[in-house]
Each structure stands twice: as structure tokens, then as C-alpha cells.
Amino acid sequence: MRTLIIHNPRSGFGSDAVFQFERALVHGGDECVLRMLSEEFDARAACADVADFDMVVVSGGDGTVASLLYALRGTGTPVCVFPSGTANLLAANIGNAPEPSALARACRVGKTDDLDLGEVSWDDERGQRHTRGFALMSGTGFDAQIMQAALPRKAVMGQAAYFAAAIAHPRPAVERFTITVDGVTHEREGITCLVANNAMIQADIELVPGCRMDDGLLDVIMVKTSDAAHLLAPLALGLVDRTGRALGRPHLEAFTGREIRVEVSEPVPFEVDGDVVPGLVRAYEARVLPGAARIVVDAMSPYGSEDDGSSRFGDSDVIAYPR
Ligand SMILES: [Mg+2]
Numbered sequence: 001m002r003t004l005i006i007h008n009p010r011s012g013f014g015s016d017a018v019f020q021f022e023r024a025l026v027h028g029g030d031e032c033v034l035r036m037l038s039e040e041f042d043a044r045a046a047c048a049d050v051a052d053f054d055m056v057v058v059s060g061g062d063g064t065v066a067s068l069l070y071a072l073r074g075t076g077t078p079v080c081v082f083p084s085g086t087a088n089l090l091a092a093n094i095g096n097a098p099e100p101s102a103l104a105r106a107c108r109v110g111k112t113d114d115l116d117l118g119e120v121s122w123d124d125e126r127g128q129r130h131t132r133g134f135a136l137m138s139g140t141g142f143d144a145q146i147m148q149a150a151l152p153r154k155a156v157m158g159q160a161a162y163f164a165a166a167i168a169h170p171r172p173a174v175e176r177f178t179i180t181v182d183g184v185t186h187e188r189e190g191i192t193c194l195v196a197n198n199a200m201i202q203a204d205i206e207l208v209p210g211c212r213m214d215d216g217l218l219d220v221i222m223v224k225t226s227d228a229a230h231l232l233a234p235l236a237l238g239l240v241d242r243t244g245r246a247l248g249r250p251h252l253e254a255f256t257g258r259e260i261r262v263e264v265s266e267p268v269p270f271e272v273d274g275d276v277v278p279g280l281v282r283a284y285e286a287r288v289l290p291g292a293a294r295i296v297v298d299a300m301s302p303y304g305s306e307d308d309g310s311s312r313f314g315d316s317d318v319i320a321y322p323r
Contacts, residue, residue: 001030003107004053006046006068008037008060011085017100018059018084024104025057037064043071050077055107055296061085062136066273069117070133073292078112080296087274090135093198093213095301106298113303114291115213118197120272122284130277133289137196137221138272140177140264140281176265181220181257188253190224193262195286208254214303216290220255220262260286 003025007018026032033053037046037060050056050072058068059082072079083091083098091098094115096106120138121131177193179186196219199211211219267280297304 001027001055001108002053003030003032003055003057004050005032005034005057005059005082006037007034007082007084008041008064010037010039011060011064012088013086015084018057018082021057021059021082021100021104024101025107027108043067047071047075050075053077055080055110057082057107059084062087062090062273063275065090066117066133066135069135069293070119073117073133073289076294078107078110078294078296080107089201090198093136093200094295094297094303096296096298096304097300102298103296106296109298111297111304112294113214113297113301115293115295115303116197116216116218117289117292118195118218118286119289120195120284120286122270122277122281124277124281125267125279132272134197134273135293136198136273137194138270138284138286139192139194140175140262140268140270140284173266173268175268177222178261178263179220179222179255180261181255182259186255188222188224190222192223193264194221194223195219195260195262196221197288207252212302214291216288217256217258218260218286218288220257220260222253222255224253258288262286 005018005022022032022034035046047056047068055078056068056072057080058065058072060068062085064085065081069079069081080103081091081094081096082100082103088098096103118134118138119131120134121129123129174189174191177188177190179188179193194207196207196211197213199207199219199221201207207221208219261283262285263283264281267282270277270281270284295303299305
């Protein structure tokens with residue numbers, strides 16, 4: 001097997017887990033290229049020779065992984081998402097067993113599922129057009145403000161930096177949003193509008209029930225409260241009802257669709273998979289790229305099959321992660 005591991009050494013806390021993974025992955029006769037990304041990497045250049053490999057492993061935080069998956073879209077090469085970042089929300093949403101040896105085993109078993117990606121386009125303040133891919137979610141408003149405020153402390157505090165930033169901004173601005181989903185327009189007021197390929201956030205809370213990345217649809221999530229205490233309500237309910245099926249999600253409204261346009265009454269900060277883009281944004285378009293990423297999944301993943309051998313202990317019949 002020829003494997004390409006693309007690793008961002010600046011992601012997360014500089015863990016060496018990816019090297020343990022590489023050691024567990026390679027057997028006699030294998031070849032493995034470990035490509036370390038530089039600070040200002042070009043995702044397309046990093047993936048340019050992917051046709052020479054049987055498998056690609058993308059290792060980094062959610063921003064790194066999403067840019068690499070977007071560069072690899074439609075190539076049909078199996079990709080394993082290796083969690084090396086601070087939050088690793090995409091890996092959590094894929095749901096594979098996260099240990100390096102378990103992920104190495106899933107790569108060797110080679111079971112994959114074709115999962116959706118999202119693509120967003122917007123004009124910056126000088127009228128220049130930008131397009132980027134996303135794997136988790138993009139958002140305008142309060143969430144982008146929090147991501148921006150969390151940046152300086154992320155290296156030290158990890159995920160807690162996001163919560164600290166949220167507490168430091170207790171009165172988010174209310175904007176008017178015009179949301180067009182597959183040609184149908186909705187007018188709403190609120191603090192943020194998210195377009196999501198995945199709706200599971202920190203602490204395994206699903207913002208909206210039943211969001212999947214293999215249904216060819218994006219979820220649009222409107223946060224309608226202006227009060228940080230109200231914002232805590234869906235999150236607190238999330239802790240007792242993680243899927244949202246029993247108690248619902250107060251102050252949140254969700255739509256699903258393939259082509260989405262979001263316009264905001266005032267220019268607002270904009271984030272794509274946790275990366276805040278420079279400047280402010282008035283409007284953006286998002287569309288789904290159905291089944292664009294061929295992702296390695298194991299029996300623990302909601303996208304895997306019940307028992308494909310990837311989660312067995314050794315050669316025994318004992319399944320490590322029964323559902
Ligand atoms: Mg979906």
C-alpha cells in the first residue's frame with residue numbers, strides 16, 4: 001500500500017500521535033510519504049500527486065483538514081481524517097475510533113463512504129470574489145466574532161478559549177438575515193446564521209437533530225436570540241439530550257437545502273470551518289458538493305457498517321466498539 005500522510009505540525013498542541021499512527025499503519029512492502037505542511041501552505045499543491053497513492057491521510061485541525069478535503073474533492077482516493085487539532089470536530093462527526101492504532105486498522109480495512117462537502121462564495125469589501133470549501137460549517141455574525149476572539153488564546157487554552165470568548169461577548173448584535181434556500185426566501189432576525197454540513201459541536205451536542213453528511217443537503221441554522229443566557233439554553237439542553245430529538249432546540253430554527261444564499265443587514269465577520277476570513281461580509285452563497293469526499297470509516301462511525309472487521313481486537317471475534 002502507498003500512503004500519503006499530509007500533516008500540519010502547527011495544528012493543536014503539537015501531539016506526536018500521527019507518528020504512532022504511521023508506525024501502526026506501515027507493514028512490510030508498504031511505502032509511506034509523510035508531508036509536513038509549511039505555515040502558508042497551498043492545499044492544491046500539497047495534494048497534486050495524489051493519483052500516485054492508494055490512500056491519503058489528512059492530519060491537522062478542522063481548518064487544515066477541510067482545505068485538504070476540498071482540494072481532494074472528486075478524486076475518488078480514500079482519505080482518512082486524522083485528529084491533530086484543537087477541537088477535531090470533523091473527526092468527531094465522522095465518528096471513527098480515534099486511537100492511532102484503530103485508525104491505522106481502519107485504513108488497512110479500507111471501508112469508505114462518500115460524504116458531502118460544502119462550498120461557499122462571497123465578495124470582499126473591494127468586490128473581489130472568493131470561493132472556499134468547508135466540511136463542518138460556515139457562519140456570519142456571533143460565531144465568527146467568537147472564533148476571532150478565541151484565536152490568541154487557542155494555543156494555550158484549547159477548546160476552553162471558545163467558551164471564554166463567548167462569555168466575554170454577552171450581548172451579541174442582532175442583525176436582519178435574508179435566507180434563500182433552494183429558491184424560497186425567509187426573513188429572520190438573530191445573532192448568527194450557520195450553514196452546516198455537520199451540526200455536532202463540542203461535547204457531542206447536535207445543534208439540529210438528524211444532520212448527516214451523506215444526504216446531499218446542507219442544514220441552515222438560524223440563532224434567533226440576542227441574549228447569551230438564551231444561547232446557553234439550547235446548549236444546556238444539549239448536554240441532557242445530545243441528539244435534540246426529545247427536547248428540541250429553543251431559539252434555533254433550521255432549514256435544509258442544496259443552494260443557499262444569506263444576506264445580512266450590516267457587514268459582519270464571517271468564518272469558514274473556524275477560520276475567520278479577513279474583513280467583513282454582507283452576503284454569501286453556499287452549495288453542497290454531494291459525495292465529494294471518499295472518507296475511511298470504521299464500524300464505530302454512523303457512516304460505517306455494523307461490523308467490517310476494523311474494530312475487532314486482534315484476530316478475535318470480539319468487536320471493540322459494538323453499537
Ligand atoms: Mg447533510
